[in-house]
Structures are given as structure tokens and as C-alpha cells.
Amino acid sequence: MSEETLRVRFAPSPTGYLHIGGARTCLFNWLYARKCAGELILRIEDTDLARSKKEFLDEILESIEWLGMDWDQIYYQSERFDIYHEYAKKLIDQGSAYKKEGAVFFKYNFDQVKIDDLIRGEIIFKELPKNEEVIIKSDNSPTYNFSCVIDDALMEINCIIRGEDHISNTPKQLLMYKALGFKTPQFAHVPLILSGQGGRLSKRFGATSIRQYRQEGYLSESIVNYLMLLGWSPGENREIISLSEAKEIFTMKAVNKTGAAFSLDKLNWINGEYIRQKTTEDFSDLIINYLKENNALPESIDKNYLNKLASLFKERTLRLSDLLTALKPYLNDEVIYSDEAKKILDNSLIKEVSFLRDSLDKIGDFNKEDIEKTFRKAAEDLNIKLKILVHPSRIALTGTKHGPGLFETIETLGKERVIKRLNKLIDYWSQKQ
């Protein structure tokens, strides 16, 4: 006796972009399928012809792949209307369904309906709000609950992994399985993702599509990792885990029953972790692509320079989008002093900074070690603390109070830019007097 092959499915509706919740449902399906050497079927539920759009479909497929998942088969419900009609007729013929007002209604009686749920155990419904359900609408298209049952049965899905919001759909679907004589599948209703406030995610959250997170500079590894942690735990106090590792140790039993609130803070932290794990070269490539996508990469900037920026910012970047502003002084000629920075500039140091500028100008090989030596020597000669030179210099060069180590920053920017910017600060002070 051979074990039955696991067959699961993810069934998105192309009436919107792939959102966080859908992505996680897909993820659990994928993890379970891969862990059990089963098959993942992608079923596009495009029965609502008016609202389904190619644009959404493309985005959904693209996002699934971008996240690092794949599928074994794909079906489109819009191509299967004949099949649904055939089974509706069967139900009518056997007296379980009837036509009314141009639609087909499935009628049912029951004592109780039992759901075999891998995550929640047995769920028993003793009452349902209705005793009939539309299965074919008056425009001849099937309803969700009907096409879903027919397809899950025909595609031999033996474990249905979906959101908890579908629990209440399950009894009527099970009744249809029974009426049609189909073998009933197992279920796994995964908890919902809630907004930070505890409510439904999609309703109060703006940024819910995977595409949007991608545009904001989140890495696919981070999103997948975070989504896995929402409702599942790899154990051993692990927080950072890759898809390929997770698919080895995933179990449905370890999936929680409780809804989980989405935390941008934690996602940001995970994204930072993945960025820090990148090699400088990889991070540099990421930056290049991101800047290009946002038309923020001047042509004069070369790869070598970007590698240096990557190493400067790897430890201090949470999202690639943060770089859009942080990198401005490095990519553009103009430096704008922030309001916060201007306060430090109240104290004019024309003499000291001029001296520093002249000292720096004399350095032959502009490297951070010699730059630091020059700074220390200048401070000593001027009989002031190093800080007194460091803070205004940083502002002169980048416009802000914060940033990477100053000496590395100076080396990266190069002598020409540095001298020019120090002169600009000196001018700024002169004009204030």
C-alpha cells in the first residue's frame, strides 16, 4: 500500500494584487507540499469575469515567484464553466438542486457537519443559517462555493489549506461533496493576519500588496521569513530562517490557531538582518537596481563608487527606500544642510575648518587612515578636541548630523568633492557674519 500523494492548492482570485494574507496562505501550502513531496496546484479563481483582470493575474504570479515559490500545475476556472454546469445538472437530476429565477440552488438537510482540521482538530457545525445555496448564478457563472468544491474534488486535492475566514464556508462545501459522492479532503484553516490594531488586515491597512512592499525596498527573503513567523515557529528560538530550510522542517502541527498582528517593526528588523547578511557586492547590486527603478542613479556614478557606498550603508539600512534620501549627498553635487544640522553650525569655525581643509588638501593618497591622522594632527595643532572638527565636517559633506564613519565617508567622496564642500561651509559662515 503506497501512501497517497499530497495535493494542495492555492486559489487566488485575480480581482486584486497578491496581499500579505494571500501570500502567507500560499506560503503554507508551498511549505507543506514541498515538505511532504506533494504537489501544489495553482488555481486561478476568475469566475467573476467583470472584476478579474489580467494585470492582477500577472502580478500575483510574479509575486509568488519573486517570493521564491513555484507550483506544479495551474488551472483557470474561467475555462471550466462546462464542467461546473455538468455537475450542476447532475445535482438537479438527482433532486439535490433546482432552478429558480434563472439560478440553480443546491438544497440540503443535515444533522451535523464535521470538519477534519489539521490545525484545529474536529470542528462540528450543528446549525447553518440557510438550507440552500446558489451554485450557478443567473448569468450562468458558478458561485465560489460550488466551483471550489468541483475543482478541489476533480483536481484530487486531499488537503485544503486556506484562511480561517473559510471555516464557515466549509460545512456547505462538505454537503456538496457528499451529494456528489466525492471523497472529502482534509482541511487546515490557518489563522488570519490582523492589523497592528487587531482588526482585519486588508480593511485598515494601506500597504498590503506584496508589490508595494517590494517597491518600499523589502527583500523577498525578509517578507517570506516574516510571514512564516506569523503563525508558525521553527522552534529553538530561531527567528531568521530561509525558505529552503523551512521547507525541511515545516509541520502543520506547529501552526498556531491564533490570529497574528502584523508588525512593521519586526519586518523592518528582519529586513535589516538580511541586508547585513548580504555581501557588499550583492548589496551593491541591490542598491543599483533599486536606484535605477526609482530614477535616482546619475549616469556619472560608477560601480566601484557604489560598492563603497554599499559597505558604508550595509550596517545602517532597514529598507532600500531609506537609501533614496540617505544616498543623495553621495550621488548628487548639491548638499543641503538639514535644519537640525544648521543648529550645530551656529558656532562659526572658519579658521579651524580652513586649516583642516588645507591639511586635507596636502594628502597625496586619499585613504581613511591618512585622513584620520590628518584630522587628529589638525585638532592637536589647533589645540581643540577632535569632535570640534568632526561634527561640522560631517555636515559640510553630507548635510546631516548622522551617518557612516567620517573618515571612510571622506575617502569615499574623494578629495575634490570634500574640498569643494568644506569651502561651501566656509562660505556659509562668511555670509552669516
Added chain:
RNA sequence: GACCCCAUCGUCUAGCCUGGUUCAGGACAUCGCCCUUUCACGGCGACGGCGCCGGUUCAAAUCCGGCUGGGGUCGCCA
């Protein structure tokens, strides 16, 4: 309202199935200290939780019941 699901730090969770080894472990966030030219990283530390009431038991976060609270569903949407 009816039906269904759920309940450990502010948030995500480990522990719960197989009660004692847990005056509950980790992570994010917050706060403090260290490192340091700033920010960040890193290190160290603090804060903070088993919703409530009963029951079972020598013993309950762990088992049972009720209550309360939160969530979901009640569309010819999916």
C-alpha cells in the same frame, strides 16, 4: 443577533498534546549602560505575560467546565 474559531510579556512566539525539571524561555519594540567622531551595528542589562472564576489533582500556563474578551462568517464576491 445566529453559527463557528481563538485566548502566554505592548507585538510575534517557546512551553501546553505526554500536569511537577518553569516564581514561564526567546525575538521585535521601549528604556538604560558599554563600544564610539554621530547614527547604526554589536555587547550587556531593565521593563513586561500565563484574561477571570470554578473543578480535577499531592501538584495546572499545561486537563475539564463556565464567564469574559477578541476574531471570522452569515452576498446570484471570492
